[in-house]
Amino acid sequence: MKYEVHPYNYSPSDNEIIEDLQKVAKENGFSKMTMREYREHGKYDTSTISRRFGTWNKALQKANIGVSQQFWTVEQLFENIEKVWKKKGYQPTRRDMDDKNLSTISSGAYLRKFGKWSSALEQFVSYINQENTIEALDVETLEESLGHKTKRDINLRIRFKVLMRDNFKCCVCGASPAKDSSVELHVDHIIPWSKGGETTIENLQTLCSKCNLGKSNIL
């Protein structure tokens, strides 16, 4: 353990602890970290950490250590790219993926799967650009969706294409998360699916949460 001088009675905040856990795990490439491993490299006392978070494993969980090692499917990785892209309003950087407020999957998972962040983005875009954008109805849903050619659910490909077409801006008021990070975008049917509208790019639009709410009140 490194010795550092702290003011008497210095008690690190939860965030300071979490940051140091993450730093040590990252610098040493630990996917899971034992208390002994942390003691060798970390700043704080492991029993203090365990006490603070309940158990050592809970502290690790809180710091997302071990969690990022889980096996994500390509679909999950792409859904998360779309989520971050939608929140930012433009193409996410590798660093954005490590921002816990934006992304649920860290950049490490993408690097493990695709090698480079740029390759992850390329794969994502080619996935979006695959042709079969309209999902055919399956037999179980056919009855309840009588008269429809498409499913109500808007899949990732269609949703992303609509967001791209609309430049990640609300079609009604023009609000954009790129300018105001509090703006939340939704992709919504223009003619509601319940009123016979189809899930096609032409019948979908990007709305901010405020305009989306206003719209459902009117209809």
Ligand SMILES: [Zn+2]
């Ligand atoms: Zn709006």
